Amino acid sequence: MTAVSRHYVLAAGGTGGHLIPAFALAAELEQRGHHVALITDERGAAIPGKPASLTAHVLPAGRMQGRNPVNWVKGVRGIMEGRRMALRLFESFEPTAVVGFGGYPALPTLLAARSAKIPSVIHEQNAVLGRVNRFFAGRVDAIATSYAEVNRLKAKHLSRVTLVGNPVRSEVLTLRDQPFPPFTEEGLLRILVTGGSQGARVLSEIVPDGLAMLPPALRARLQVTQQCRPEDIEAVRNRYASHDIPAELGTYFENMAERLADAHLFIGRAGASTIAELTAVGRPAILVPLPIATDDHQAANVREVVAAGGARSIRQHKFTASELAKQIQAMAQHPETLANAAHAAWNCGYPDAASDLADLVEGFGGEPLMDVIRMSGQPAATSSEALALERAE
Structure with missing residues (x-):
């Protein structure tokens, strides 16, 4: 008996608000036999509560802040460098889909997914669509929301929306x-x-x-x-x-x-x-x-x-x-x-949020699947064996 295992990349900013639902989705996907990699910033890689099995990759994100043109140029350079690094990860990890949870690290990752023609999903934790998610709302395959009413979500994007709730920690x-x-x-x-x-x-x-x-x-x-x-x-x-x-x-x-x-x-x-x-x-x-x-x-x-x-x-x-x-x-x-x-x-709770989000994510990517887990007991390759991401020289 065999079960198909896919690879997924999750991208989230380094705060608990972005990472807690990402961790919950990672745990659900891994429980289903899939391999998951996380793209985040330095704060996210060191945040307490990160599952030990979840490999984290720190990418430059670039921030478009202030009115100083120099800062904008630096921000664009950081975003493009992060995009290049994400593309190299995709070449080795071959994700079936990419999921963005908002925050600056999600921007170059989703840009890379779009460039590589990899299906992408965004998850919005708040009742107002965040900046990165607003930018990608018309460019992704699905938008997962935590509330039935979400401000700054355009009517023309509602056909992509699925209400799943906001995944929480298993101990809660x-x-x-x-x-x-x-x-x-x-x-x-x-x-x-x-x-x-x-x-x-x-x-x-x-x-x-x-x-x-x-x-x-x-x-x-x-x-x-x-x-x-x-x-x-x-x-x-x-x-x-x-x-x-x-x-x-x-x-x-x-x-x-x-x-x-x-x-x-x-x-x-x-x-x-x-x-x-x-x-x-x-x-x-x-x-x-x-x-x-x-x-x-x-x-x-x-x-x-x-x-x-x-x-x-x-x-x-x-x-x-x-x-x-x-x-x-x-x-x-x-x-x-x-x-x-x-x-x-x-x-008002959404106890099945992690499961429903995993169902949504699994629905994308009909390409040939990556690994086969043999249920007889022979283990599949681990994510650490599959991942190879090197910084640009």
Whole structure:
């Protein structure tokens, strides 16, 4: 008995927002017997959580920033160098399809795929089509989206669109079938506060004082876990201590999935991966969109879950201690309110996102397939044996 194995190249910028869904797709494709290579930048190659089996290639991407013509020339040169390197990878790896997840490294990779006439797919994590994905929307074979409504996606490109959702980490997805943690009139109210990979200073400044403004009976039941920037953590610790609120603080929590599993309420930013995980697990949230996010995409990201009743959104200029206390009290005053919000968030989740995206990707590329895995036990060539990418001299 034999099963066909294909080769795929994934290209993503070096942030968690781009890489988490790329990692999830890579794991799904590898589970199906395929070989996967990743093209990213230096940050992406070193980011925690990258699967050990996933070979990463760092390509120059080039950035078209500012008005200085010199920077534009350098940017174009970087893009073209990255394109040449991607083409050499394609010659040795022979991908059936290329998948771009946005970010600068996806640009030269998708240009190379177009030049080599290799089928290509883009995945958009946010509710606003990103710059690289906007450029390629009319040039790729398929557009996978995470939301039913995506801003800056032209009507003429809708025929290419498939709604799959935003793939999340497997350890988070396993929590989907677990019940919402019991929350009673007398029990603890466990609150998880994070602000992205670096934390968010506004959360450190507002959340402790906002929690202190809750009614005494509710404040006495608080148990807080908060991510802070290293330079802020002592000030935040002192602030919680002055309010007599128990809080565990850290700059990074490795077991974030476990903490999310225990949380009754999340407070944080509205990044695509954050919302995908909250809705996959079913956790109510108070979200503060990052005001400087490109095209204000975090504000767009919250629309669906807020409309469903699974979260509340506060714009940063209105994010005050009193407003936060008001929203928490409205959500947590009665146990059933939080439970209902959790269920509404859960209904917004896309638990099959990785599988559905893999199905979409597998649908492209009818060329002769690369390897044959012999199910009798003889292993196929590994991706490290198949890959050969050398820098231009």
